[in-house]
Amino acid sequence: MSIADRLEGKRVVICAxxxxxxxxxxxxAIALGLAAQGLRVAVVTIDPARxxxxxxxxxxxxxxxxQVDPARLSGHGxxxxxxxxxMQLDAKRTFDELIARLAPDDQSRDEVLGNRIYQELSSAxxxxxxxxxxxxxxxxxxxxxxxxxxxxxxxxxNALDFLEAPDRLTGFFEGRALRMFLAPTGIAAKVMGxxxxxxxxxxxxxxxxxxxxxxSVFFRSLGGLVEGFRERAAGVKAILEDPAxxxxxxTSPEREPVAEAxxxxxxxxxxxxxxxxxxxxRVHVRAPDEEDPDDVRAALTxxxxxxxxxxxxxxxxxxxxxxxxxxxxxxxxxxETGETDPIVIPQLDGxxxxxxxxxxxxxxxxxxxEERDALLAAAAF
Amino acid sequence: xxxxxxxxxxxxxxxxxxxxxxAAALGLAAAARGLRxxxAEVAARDDVSRTLTGEDDGDAEVFRExxxxxxxxxxxxxxxxxxxxxxxDQLPSRSVAGMMSSSSTFGLLVAATPGxxxxxxxxxxxxxxxxxxxxxxxxxxxxxxxxxxxxGHGVAILEAPVTFSGAARVGPIARQGRxxxxxxxxxxxxxxxAVTTAEEMxxxxxxxxxxxxxxxxxxxxxxxxxxxxxxxRFRGADAAxxxxxxxxxxxxxxxxxxxxxxxxxxxxxxxxxxxxxxxVPVRTLPFSYAPVLDTDALAPLAHRLGAIx
Numbered sequence: 310m311s312i313a314d315r316l317e318g319k320r321v322v323i324c325a326x327x328x329x330x331x332x333x334x335x336x337x338a339i340a341l342g343l344a345a346q347g348l349r350v351a352v353v354t355i356d357p358a359r360x361x362x363x364x365x366x367x368x369x370x371x372x373x374x375x376q377v378d379p380a381r382l383s384g385h386g387x388x389x390x391x392x393x394x395x396m397q398l399d400a401k402r403t404f405d406e407l408i409a410r411l412a413p414d415d416q417s418r419d420e421v422l423g424n425r426i427y428q429e430l431s432s433a434x435x436x437x438x439x440x441x442x443x444x445x446x447x448x449x450x451x452x453x454x455x456x457x458x459x460x461x462x463x464x465x466x467n468a469l470d471f472l473e474a475p476d477r478l479t480g481f482f483e484g485r486a487l488r489m490f491l492a493p494t495g496i497a498a499k500v501m502g503x504x505x506x507x508x509x510x511x512x513x514x515x516x517x518x519x520x521x522x523x524x525s526v527f528f529r530s531l532g533g534l535v536e537g538f539r540e541r542a543a544g545v546k547a548i549l550e551d552p553a554x555x556x557x558x559x560t561s562p563e564r565e566p567v568a569e570a571x572x573x574x575x576x577x578x579x580x581x582x583x584x585x586x587x588x589x590x591r592v593h594v595r596a597p598d599e600e601d602p603d604d605v606r607a608a609l610t611x612x613x614x615x616x617x618x619x620x621x622x623x624x625x626x627x628x629x630x631x632x633x634x635x636x637x638x639x640x641x642x643x644x645e646t647g648e649t650d651p652i653v654i655p656q657l658d659g660x661x662x663x664x665x666x667x668x669x670x671x672x673x674x675x676x677x678x679e680e681r682d683a684l685l686a687a688a689a690f
Numbered sequence: 691x692x693x694x695x696x697x698x699x700x701x702x703x704x705x706x707x708x709x710x711x712x713a714a715a716l717g718l719a720a721a722a723r724g725l726r727x728x729x730a731e732v733a734a735r736d737d738v739s740r741t742l743t744g745e746d747d748g749d750a751e752v753f754r755e756x757x758x759x760x761x762x763x764x765x766x767x768x769x770x771x772x773x774x775x776x777x778x779d780q781l782p783s784r785s786v787a788g789m790m791s792s793s794s795t796f797g798l799l800v801a802a803t804p805g806x807x808x809x810x811x812x813x814x815x816x817x818x819x820x821x822x823x824x825x826x827x828x829x830x831x832x833x834x835x836x837x838x839x840x841x842g843h844g845v846a847i848l849e850a851p852v853t854f855s856g857a858a859r860v861g862p863i864a865r866q867g868r869x870x871x872x873x874x875x876x877x878x879x880x881x882x883x884a885v886t887t888a889e890e891m892x893x894x895x896x897x898x899x900x901x902x903x904x905x906x907x908x909x910x911x912x913x914x915x916x917x918x919x920x921x922x923r924f925r926g927a928d929a930a931x932x933x934x935x936x937x938x939x940x941x942x943x944x945x946x947x948x949x950x951x952x953x954x955x956x957x958x959x960x961x962x963x964x965x966x967x968x969x970v971p972v973r974t975l976p977f978s979y980a981p982v983l984d985t986d987a988l989a990p991l992a993h994r995l996g997a998i999x
Contacts, residue, residue, distance in 0.1 A: 328705020328840050329892070358891050564983070566706065596941060605942040613931055620923050621932070624949050625942045630979045658948050662890045690945045 311681070312652055312674045315586050316343065319555045321450060321548060322459045322585070326559035327569040331590040331654075331670075333357050334661050335559050336461035337365065337395070338670040341382070344393035345675075348456040351394040351449055355442065355463050358662035365395045372399045372406075374449070385668045394455065403441035411537030417530055426527040438463040447545050555585030558646075562592055562638035574646040587642060587651035588674070594655050595632035596689035602626040628690040652681075655688035693912050693999055694720050696881040697819045698873070700836045702844035703885035704895040708917040711983060711991065712885045712975070713837035718985075718992035719999065721761035725832040728755060728763040728818055732811050732839060732847070755818075755828070759985065763831070765818070769807040772814040779824050780862065808850035809867065816870045819879075845902050848874050852907070874907065881912045886963070888916050888956035888974075893963050900967065911970050915995075916960055919974040924950040973998050 316322060316339070324336045333354050340352035351374045357367060365377050374394035382389060405422060412418035421427050442463060449458050548554055556577055560570035570587065577584045606622035613621065643649045654673045661670060676684055693699060701713040713729050720727040753771040758764045774791040781787040817824050819834040838844035851874060855867030873879050884899055886892040896914060903909045924932060929950055935943045964972050975994060980987035 330706060359894065360890070561706070563706075565710075600941060602942075609935075609942065612936055617924075617928050617931055620928070621942050621946045624923065624946045627979050628945045628949070630981070634981055658951050690941050 310586075310650055311677055312339065312586070312588075313342065313346065315557075316457075316555065319553055319585070320457055321446065321551070321554040322457060323446075323462065323554065323556045324460065324559050324588075325462050325556055325573055327566045330559050330561040330566050331661065332559045333461050334361065334667060334670055335557075335588055335590065335674070336459050337361065338667050338674055339557075340393055340395070340457075340459040341387065341389075341667060341671050342675040343457050343459070344389045344391040345387055345671075347390040349392045349394070349454070350457045350459060351396070351455045352459040352461070353442065353445055353449070354395065354397050354461045355438065357397060360663045361667065362397060364664040364667070367395055367397050371396060372402045374455075381664065382668070385664055387668060387671070391456070398438070398442055398445055400438045400441040403445050407441070407444050408534065411534040411541075413533045417533045420530040421527075421534070424527045424530060426524060443545050444541070447541060447548060450548055451544075549580075549582050552583060555583045557585050557588055559588045559590065560642070561590050562635035564638075567638050567642060570642065571645040574648070584648075587646060587648045588654065589639065589642065589651050590654045590670075591656045592639070592653050593628060593631035593635045594653070594685050594689040595629070595636045596686075599629055599632075599690075600625070602629070625690060632690055653685060655685060693881045693883070694723065694725060694833060697832070697879055698815070698834045698836065699881040699883060699912075700838050700844070700848065701883045701885060702838040702899065703840070704892040705840040707885050707887045707892050709840075709885045710837050711988070712883065712915050712917060712995075713835050715975075715988050715991040715995050716883065717762045717835050718759060718988060719996035720833050720835070721759060722992065722996055724761065726761055726763075726829070727833045727835065728765060728831045729835045729837055730815055730818060731764070731766045731837045767811050767814050769810040772810040775825065776810065776813065805846075805850050805853055808847045809854050809863075812847050812850055812874070813866065813870060816873060819873070845899065845906065848903075848909075849906060875909060877908075877910055877912075880909065882909060884911050884914045886914060886916055887918050888959040888963075890959065893959050896963065897966050900970070911967075913999075914963065914967060914970055914972045916963065916972060916974045918977045919956055919960070920949060920953040920977050922953055922957065924953070971998075 322336075322339060324332050324339070326332050333356065336354060337352055337357070340350045344350045353374075354362075354367070357365070361367075364381065366375065366381065374396040377389075377393040377395050379389040379393075382393075408421050408427075409418050412421065439462070442460060446458060446460050449455060558570045558573055558577075560566040574584060574587075602622040602625045605625055606618045609618035609621055612618075639651065639653070642651060652674060654670060657666065657669055661667070673681070673684055699716065701709055701716065703709050703712075710731070717727050717729040753766065753768050755763050755765045777791050778784065778787040781790065815834060815836050818831060821830050823830055838847060851867040851871040853867075855864045855871055882903060884896045886896040900911045903911060924946060932938075932943060932946050932950065937943060938947070960972065960974065973995075975991050978987055978991070
């Protein structure tokens with residue numbers, strides 16, 4: 310099945326996978342392909358390569374999608390009959406905007422934004438990018454401005470963070486910890502001197518009183534936002550479980566990304582979230598009729614001379630080793646994810662971080678079954 | 691000052707560039723010199739131990755220090771276990787510590803406090819690197835190698851103690867945050883190895899890491915390792931002869947031309963890296979064609995790292 314069939318009628322496409330497997334380029338190429346089919350598409354990228362960002366006219370200061378000038382792509386043989394909108398996520402800014410939107414009044418907003426603990430939370434902490442990516446997705450989905458939204462996910466080593474981070478944060482806002490802080494007899498009150506319980510006196514001793522009071526101020530000022538967060542959390546959950554949402558798992562054939570992809574596929578199943586397929590980038594494709602490198606050396610010696618013919622044969626042998634390794638990875642992926650028809654994109658010759666690379670990835674992604682076979686055969690060694 | 695004479699070496703870089711491979715190879719190289727070494731992985735990962743022992747033992751070994759090769763140890767640090775250990779060390783009685791570590795209030799507080807997981811993780815790394823270990827009965831190490839998370843979060847982990855000692859101005863966390871921050875910000879005690887591949891994005895991220903560490907922690911990068919570099923096999927006349935080959939579409943010639951183009955692009959990236967980094971040494975590790983990256987396949991990489999350090 311081509312990617313176009315898989316994404317038919319989808320409103321939200323989330324590209325997940327471990328870092329360094331080509332998620333950003335894949336996301337952008339998918340958005341490009343959908344826009345070429347006539348849809349109005351927004352792609353949210355996390356950390357695009359400078360040249361790709363420039364090529365798409367992405368403005369990192371925007372934090373809102375901007376329309377990509379179709380003229381940038383028409384020179385590459387791609388006609389955008391729809392619209393392609395692209396943005397680069399600014400985690401800190403998205404977080405600040407979310408607080409501003411949810412705060413009941415200016416004073417509570419400023420209190421949260423000015424809190425040291427908040428400042429730590431919104432920039433550096435693991436999970437904040439995941440959380441804000443989801444917040445952005447929610448906002449764009451609610452705006453109703455786009456037929457499809459394609460979301461690149463943060464360069465996390467463990468793609469699972471993406472599924473869990475919103476839960477961790479929103480769960481906290483909903484959960485017992487916050488209530489404990491907010492209750493009249495909660496930690497906040499006890500820190501301020503009334504606490505006599507052993508846990509609290511030990512807590513003070515271990516952490517220091519002023520850290521606890523900073524924390525309680527932080528939690529108290531978030532208190533006014535709880536209702537908004539709760540609604541959001543429910544809305545986000547609904548999007549992630551919607552049949553019009555799909556997760557594409559992106560990987561390379563290397564061991565760790567494959568293990569992550571398998572794990573992530575299982576977690577999607579457990580969480581009841583929709584799985585749309587596998588994209589395997591950077592595959593060394595194995596030819597069905599591999600040539601023996603020694604024969605190749607013999608055949609080329611007269612034309613190229615023995616030293617160069619030897620180097621060519623060595624290179625072919627290495628490529629065949631990689632092709633066998635990648636073939637085994639594809640078998641493992643098929644066995645362990647149940648996906649027997651992944652979209653395989655061969656290792657491309659050039660660097661893929663510009664419009665040419667984007668167009669090349671797009672061609673592989675959106676090729677029909679027959680075209681795809683031909684493209685792969687042409688890339689086989 | 692040589693990298694391996696520092697008690698702590700942090701290995702970081704963009705996701706997918708082979709950080710764990712380099713951390714493991716570095717560990718083998720250090721152990722081969724007779725240094726009692728430990729590689730610490732964070733967030734309950736165990737890529738290094740899987741590589742070194744060939745075992746896939748899941749969560750069973752989290753937080754246990756164990757010898758995985760002669761003189762080379764491994765630990766996978768879990769913030770929850772680090773918290774427990776910290777409490778038992780800090781509190782006067784085991785029963786109070788036990789009560790705290792099983793207190794749900796306390797557990798929620800730890801889980802909810804931004805940055806605390808990072809602080810606990812790096813705190814354990816610091817403890818491993820102390821000449822007098824806090825962990826009862828534990829022997830000190832000559833070298834701790836931290837297989838840190840990918841760049842952005844890696845910097846966050848290193849910064850956590852500074853942030854906390856700022857947020858808590860007085861009290862034990864502030865005091866310990868400062869002690870840990872002092873070590874992490876001291877180039878004579880903490881070394882940084884940035885791992886990259888010779889590609890656009892990882893190189894950009896390496897340069898960004900150099901700037902972030904310098905500006906935010908005053909810490910220089912000691913060594914950049916460009917991993918998976920293709921052999922420089924076809925230069926000048928060879929490349930020209932390939933382009934003029936009688937059958938340029940044959941698989942063998944296509945493979946040679948493709949690899950030659952990729953190697954050329956890599957050379958340009960390594961050159962860019964060297965230009966931008968000035969006097970930070972950049973060393974390359976060859977692309978490994980081994981089917982599985984196990985101890986045997988790591989040995990040549992460890993040997994090469996050992997030779998350049």
